[in-house]
Each structure stands twice: as structure tokens, then as C-alpha cells.
Amino acid sequence: MNVQVGNLRTLVLNADMQPLSWAPLSVWCWRDAFLAVIQGRVVQVKAYDDVRVRSVSDSYEVPAVVALKRYRKRKRVAFTRYNLFVRDQFTCQYCGERFASRDLTFDHVIPRSRGGTASWTNIVAACQRHNLQKGNMTPREAGMALIRKPFEPSPFELDALARTAVIAEQNLHRSWLDYLYWGSELEG
Numbered sequence: 001m002n003v004q005v006g007n008l009r010t011l012v013l014n015a016d017m018q019p020l021s022w023a024p025l026s027v028w029c030w031r032d033a034f035l036a037v038i039q040g041r042v043v044q045v046k047a048y049d050d051v052r053v054r055s056v057s058d059s060y061e062v063p064a065v066v067a068l069k070r071y072r073k074r075k076r077v078a079f080t081r082y083n084l085f086v087r088d089q090f091t092c093q094y095c096g097e098r099f100a101s102r103d104l105t106f107d108h109v110i111p112r113s114r115g116g117t118a119s120w121t122n123i124v125a126a127c128q129r130h131n132l133q134k135g136n137m138t139p140r141e142a143g144m145a146l147i148r149k150p151f152e153p154s155p156f157e158l159d160a161l162a163r164t165a166v167i168a169e170q171n172l173h174r175s176w177l178d179y180l181y182w183g184s185e186l187e188g
Contacts, residue, residue: 005030005051005053005062008029008030008048008051008062008064008173009027009028009029009030009173010027010028010029010030010032010033010034010062010063010064010065010066011025011026011027011064011065011066011173011176011179011180012026012027012028012033012042012066012067012068013026013045013065013066013067013068013179014067014068014071014072015067015068015069015070015071015072016071017045017067017179018179019159019179019180020068020072021074021155021159021162022158022159022162022163023077023082023083023086023158023159023161023162024082024162025162025180028066030062030063033063033066034053034060034062034063036066037063037066040069041068041069042066042067042068042069043066043067043069044061044063044065044066045063045065045066045067045179046063046064046065046175046179047061047062047063047064048061048062048063048064048173048175049175064173064175064176065175065176065179074155075155076155077152077153077154077155077158079118079119079120081101081106082101083153083158084106084120084123084124084125085101085104085125086158086161086162087120087151087153087157087158087161088124088125088148089161089164090104090125091125091147092104092125092126092127092130093107093124093125093126093146093147093148093150094107094126094127094130094133094134094139094144094145094146094147095127095129095130096147097127099127103127103128104125104126104127105125105126105127105128105131106123106124106125106126106131107123107124107125107126107130107131107134108122108123109122109123109124109138109139109146109150110122110138111136111137111138113136114136114138119152120150120151120152120153121150121151121152122150123150124146124150130144
């Protein structure tokens with residue numbers, strides 16, 4: 001089997017065998033995961049079938065799934081474009097319509113020109129049409145209502161929202177599926 005090893009990624013699980021994060025899904029390039037296995041920082045849970053890397057004298061499996069040896073608790077969620085869109089479920093917070101991330105914008109609930117900050121509690125996902133309609137006003141001044149007040153999600157809340165988001169299957173290797181959907185109902 002001739003697989004491009006350079007493009008392989010490794011799913012990273014926490015010590016409880018759940019993904020370290022869902023938003024974004026915790027993956028490392030295979031080289032970083034391989035090095036962590038060799039250094040004893042993680043445990044290799046599953047290797048890619050029929051994929052090996054060679055040194056001068058040895059042959060090694062390429063890790064498909066690794067788990068941290070010690071549980072790592074995430075205290076806060078990074079304030080990023082992707083995480084904000086996950087929190088708002090890729091939905092305009094004014095009209096309720098879902099959009100691809102490329103068609104969403106950030107909207108400062110309290111405009112920056114009026115002292116509004118770039119923070120979890122002041123920014124929402126908005127479609128371009130409603131962001132332009134609101135302009136440099138507050139939602140109340142623009143005669144618009146927010147579907148949900150912006151909030152800072154906990155890591156648990158963001159991961160729960162990310163689990164419900166559709167993850168493009170081409171981004172998931174089949175060897176990862178057993179570790180991603182433990183809490184999902186089985187189809188009968």
C-alpha cells in the first residue's frame with residue numbers, strides 16, 4: 001500500500017479517551033504524535049494499517065490515535081473566529097439562518113466606536129446583510145433583536161456544540177470514528 005505519510009494526522013485523546021477538544025478537533029501531524037510516543041508523553045492507542053516509517057535499522061507504526069497519559073483540563077476557550085461560529089452554531093444571531101463560515105461576519109453588539117470590546121460577550125455571528133443593516137448602531141437602535149445574548153462558553157459547552165456540528169467526513173480518518181462517537185446513539 002502506497003500512502004502519503006506526510007499528509008497523515010493523528011487524533012489526540014485526553015486521558016479519559018475523549019478528544020482533547022472538539023472545537024477544533026484535536027489533531028496533530030503524525031510526526032509530532034510519533035515523537036510524543038517515542039518520548040513517552042502519550043500512549044499510542046491505534047496505528048494506521050499498513051503504514052510504517054523506517055529508520056536505517058528499524059520500522060515503526062504511524063500513530064492514528066494517541067492518548068495523553070495525564071488528564072488535561074481546559075480552563076478557558078480561546079476567542080477565535082472558528083470558536084465563535086461554533087458557539088453561535090454558524091447561525092446569524094439576527095435572522096436565525098445557518099451559513100457557511102465564509103458567509104458569516106462578526107458583529108459587535110455594542111459598536112467599537114461606542115466602546116464595545118472584542119470579547120465573547122460583545123460579538124456575535126451575523127450574516128453580511130444583517131451586519132450591514134445594523135451598521136454602527138446597537139440592535140435596539142436598529143430595530144433588531146438578538147436570538148441569543150452573547151456569552152463566553154466553557155470548554156464543555158463549546159465541545160458539546162461542536163459535537164453537534166457537521167464535521168466534513170473527508171477530514172476524519174475511519175480509524176478515528178470509534179473514538180469520536182462514544183456518546184452517540186447506535187443505529188439499529
